[in-house]
Amino acid sequence: MTQPSLNGEHDIVAKPLKHPWRLVFALILVAILGAFIWSLVTAETIDHAMIFKYLFNKDILSGAWLTIVLTALSMLIATILATILAVMKLSQNPLLRIISTGYIEFFRGTPLLLQIVFWGYLGIIYPTLSIGIPFTDIVFVQGQTSQLISAFSAGLIALSLNEAAYAAEIVRAGILSVDSGQAEAAKSLGMSSTYTMRRIVLPQAMRVILPPMGNETISMLKSTSLLASVAVMELYTQAQKISAQNLAQIELLVVAGFWYLVMNTVLSFPQRWLEKRFGRGFGPGVSGRILKVRRDAK
Amino acid sequence: MTKTVMVEARGVRKSFGSNEVLKGISLEVKQGEVMCLLGPSGSGKSTFLRCINHLETIDGGRIYVDGDLIGYRQVGDVLHEMHPSAIAKQRRGIGMVFQRFNLFPHLTAIQNVMEAPVGVSRKTKSEALQAAQSLLAKVGLADKAEHYPSQLSGGQQQRVAIARALAMEPSLMLFDEPTSALDPELVGDVLDVMRDLAKSGMTMIVVTHEIGFAREVADQVVFMDAGVVVEQGTPSQVLDNPQHPRTQAFLNSVL
Numbered sequence: 022m023t024q025p026s027l028n029g030e031h032d033i034v035a036k037p038l039k040h041p042w043r044l045v046f047a048l049i050l051v052a053i054l055g056a057f058i059w060s061l062v063t064a065e066t067i068d069h070a071m072i073f074k075y076l077f078n079k080d081i082l083s084g085a086w087l088t089i090v091l092t093a094l095s096m097l098i099a100t101i102l103a104t105i106l107a108v109m110k111l112s113q114n115p116l117l118r119i120i121s122t123g124y125i126e127f128f129r130g131t132p133l134l135l136q137i138v139f140w141g142y143l144g145i146i147y148p149t150l151s152i153g154i155p156f157t158d159i160v161f162v163q164g165q166t167s168q169l170i171s172a173f174s175a176g177l178i179a180l181s182l183n184e185a186a187y188a189a190e191i192v193r194a195g196i197l198s199v200d201s202g203q204a205e206a207a208k209s210l211g212m213s214s215t216y217t218m219r220r221i222v223l224p225q226a227m228r229v230i231l232p233p234m235g236n237e238t239i240s241m242l243k244s245t246s247l248l249a250s251v252a253v254m255e256l257y258t259q260a261q262k263i264s265a266q267n268l269a270q271i272e273l274l275v276v277a278g279f280w281y282l283v284m285n286t287v288l289s290f291p292q293r294w295l296e297k298r299f300g301r302g303f304g305p306g307v308s309g310r311i312l313k314v315r316r317d318a319k
Numbered sequence: 320m321t322k323t324v325m326v327e328a329r330g331v332r333k334s335f336g337s338n339e340v341l342k343g344i345s346l347e348v349k350q351g352e353v354m355c356l357l358g359p360s361g362s363g364k365s366t367f368l369r370c371i372n373h374l375e376t377i378d379g380g381r382i383y384v385d386g387d388l389i390g391y392r393q394v395g396d397v398l399h400e401m402h403p404s405a406i407a408k409q410r411r412g413i414g415m416v417f418q419r420f421n422l423f424p425h426l427t428a429i430q431n432v433m434e435a436p437v438g439v440s441r442k443t444k445s446e447a448l449q450a451a452q453s454l455l456a457k458v459g460l461a462d463k464a465e466h467y468p469s470q471l472s473g474g475q476q477q478r479v480a481i482a483r484a485l486a487m488e489p490s491l492m493l494f495d496e497p498t499s500a501l502d503p504e505l506v507g508d509v510l511d512v513m514r515d516l517a518k519s520g521m522t523m524i525v526v527t528h529e530i531g532f533a534r535e536v537a538d539q540v541v542f543m544d545a546g547v548v549v550e551q552g553t554p555s556q557v558l559d560n561p562q563h564p565r566t567q568a569f570l571n572s573v574l
Contacts, residue, residue, distance in 0.1 A: 206421035206480075209372055210435035210487055211411030213404060220438060224425050302425045302467035 071272040075263060076279065084259030085280045091177060091255060092242045098181035099241075100234070103188030108218060110193055121189070128186035134247050136183055140175040141251030176248040184241060191233045195226030227299035235292040239285050246277075256280055322349040325385060325491055325522045326371060332379030333366055340366050342546040343380065348539070350490075353523045355533035355554075358543035359569055364526045365418075367543070368493050371524065372413040373406055384413060385490055411439065414484030418496040420476040422468040428455060428479045429464040432486045440487065447486070454482040458512050474505030478512055485516075492516065494525040530573060534558050542566045 061067065075081055109121035128136070144166035153160035170178070199222050207217040246257035254262075260277040264270045326348040333341040340363040348354045356364040369375040371382055373390040382389040389409060392399045401409075423431050432451035436442040442450075455461050458478035460471075468476050477497055484492060494513065498506040510532050517523055517536045527533060533540050533554055540557040542550045542565075550557055550566045561567045 200421075202417060202419055202421040203423065205374060206415075206417060206423070208374060208407070209410055209413070209415035209417075210483070211407045211439050212435060213407050216438055220434065221423055225423075299425075302427075302469055 066271070067275075068269060068272055071267075071269045072275050075269075075273060075276045078263070078276075080259045080263065081256065081276060081280070084254060084256035085284065087254060088242065088245050088256040088281075089284065091173075091180065091245045091248070091253070092238065095177055095180035095184060095245075096238050096241055098177070099184035099188050099237075100192075102181065102185035103192050104223070106185060106189035107192035107196060110189065111196060125186045125189055128183050133179070133183050133244060134250065137176060137179040137247055138250055140170075140179040141172065143170060143175065172248075172251050172253050175251055176245075176253040180241065180244060180248075184237065188234065188237055191230055191237070192226070194233075195228075195230035196222055198229040199225045224299065228296075228303060231292070231296050231299060235288070238288060238292075242284055242288070243281060246281075322351060324348070324383075325350045325352070326524065327383040328367075328371075328380065329382075330380035331367065331370060331377050331382060333363075333370060333375060333377050340546050341370070341377070344543075344546075344548060345380075346541060346548065346551075348522060348524060350522055351520045352538040353517045353525065353536050354539045354541060355537040356524065356526045356541050356543060357528070357530070357533065357557075357569070358549075361545075362543045363546040364543045365495050368415075368495050368524060368526050371491075371493055372410050372415055374415075384409070407439075411487050412490050414487060414489035414492040416477070416480050416484055416492070416494045416497045418499050420468070420473070420480045420500070422476055422480055422483070424468050427465050427467055428460065428471065431468070431479055432483045435483070436486050451482070451486060454485055455479070457485075457515075458482045459508065472505055473501045474508045477501065477509045481509075481512055481516070490522065492521055492523045494523065494527070496526050496528070498527070498529060528573060530558060530570070542569065544569070 062069070106121045106124060109117040110125070112118055112121075147166055149163055150166050150169055151160045151163035153163075196218075203221055203225065204217055207221045212221070245253075245255050248255055249258040249261060252258065256277050260273040264273040324347055326346070328344055328346045331341050331344040332339065340361075344363075344367055346354070356368070358364045366375060370377050371384065371389065376390060387409060390401055390406060392401055392405075422428075423434065426434060429448070429451050432454055433444075433447045436447040436450065437444060452461065452464065455464055458481055460475055460478055460482070463471060463475060463479075468479070471479065481497075497513070498509050501509065506529070510529065513523070513525070513532070514536055525533075525537070535554075537554050539551060540554050541548055542557055542561070542563070544565050550561060550563045557566065558570065561570060
């Protein structure tokens with residue numbers, strides 16, 4: 022019998038450990054999934070041609086586009102607002118803390134659907150909106166609420182304000198996750214607290230903030246469907262509108278569901294990129310960058 | 320020739336809740352001097368150091384750095400709390416090095432050194448870059464400029480932290496147990512950098528357990544215990560011929 026050489030790089034040639042149960046469970050899963058898909062494909066209650074007919078329908082696609090716009094805008098507004106709220110809640114100033122806490126409690130404590138309908142019906146409570154000096158007759162701008170706030174802006178306001186309350190707690194958790202020695206070092210260098218937050222603490226907090234914010238974005242993309250109640254023509258509203266005419270409810274739900282799934286799947290790519298970007302300097306991903314720097318130097 | 324006083328502490332008191340950790344500390348450090356603070360853990364030496372740049376507020380006494388009262392404005396007999404921006408300005412002249420380095424992990428070594436000069440002192444990027452490069456060279460890390468802190472050893476991180484503090488061109492440097500978190504074989508490099516800094520005429524207050532360093536570099540050695548200064552003098556007075564039994568007991572335990 023020959024002795025294996027011990028100075029080789031791959032001198033361990035061992036039979037891998039067998040995992041027979043993994044295969045068994047995988048087969049069971051495939052069988053269940055297959056049976057489910059088969060039941061859908063062969064179901065006579067579902068008009069498959071109808072699904073394909075409406076999958077790329079113009080109204081459906083424009084609804085999907087509006088869903089994307091609403092998700093992007095409301096997440097953007099919510100994130101900015103959430104950062105301000107989180108910093109306020111961690112502030113030394115008791116007034117700012119109270120405002121932030123009150124805001125978060127209020128918007129988390131009432132259902133999103135209720136808030137959406139409220140903003141949609143704002144014109145009933147306040148028929149006119151004006152900018153002026155309170156308790157005087159001085160008015161700079163005035164207008165009909167229904168003209169100033171469209172269904173789209175009512176929906177956008179509702180989604181943004183509600184999301185900001187949840188995101189504020191995520192941002193706050195991120196800020197708290199950064200070691201207090203970081204702010205101390207920044208202070209000792211003469212940095213102001215605003216500068217420290219912006220350049221030192223928040224960039225590090227991003228690592229902790231991003232994964233749950235990805236969750237929130239996915240949740241937001243689906244929550245836009247609630248705007249059907251105030252007639253914003255997003256994906257779900259469009260699907261409902263069509264099915265109200267042709268009575269193919271299930272088929273159009275499948276169409277809408279398909280696009281929600283596609284959009285959420287695509288969302289994971291920017292998320293991964295952002296997580297990598299803000300993970301710099303942390304963990305094992307770092308070495309790759311250094312090698313690249315060295316290569317560039319050559 | 321009389322040297323100007325860089326740090327003057329008069330009867331400094333500090334309590335955390337009901338626990339009084341500084342019970343009237345009075346010390347004076349002249350420009351260009353190195354003072355080493357020794358003492359058992361919990362003696363208040365780190366807290367005192369943190370009071371000098373107002374990371375901790377004091378409950379009694381006064382601290383002056385370069386003639387300026389730290390943290391407060393005195394008008395007649397009345398003290399006024401300083402605005403945070405004024406405190407930040409005072410801190411710019413005081414560099415601090417921490418036991419656990421506290422480098423910014425999301426920035427490379429050179430970015431760590433450049434951040435405050437660019438963001439706080441409003442230096443141009445190229446000016447700050449040049450200064451940062453020469454500072455990193457000074458601490459022997461010119462080739463590590465593009466490394467993130469997580470890719471550096473503890474000793475290298477602490478040397479970057481020293482360069483970062485020096486980038487603000489401070490007139491006083493505070494060291495809070497700078498070698499206590501290091502593996503023994505890495506301590507020497509950091510002490511070498513501090514020794515060079517002392518030779519170049521920097522005023523330094525060093526909280527340390529390195530008796531050898533204190534003996535060699537310090538102009539004054541102060542032994543603190545339970546929130547009071549027990550003994551102070553030249554290294555040979557305090558380290559080789561301690562008068563107080565508590566100093567003797569401490570030196571016996573660490574040597």
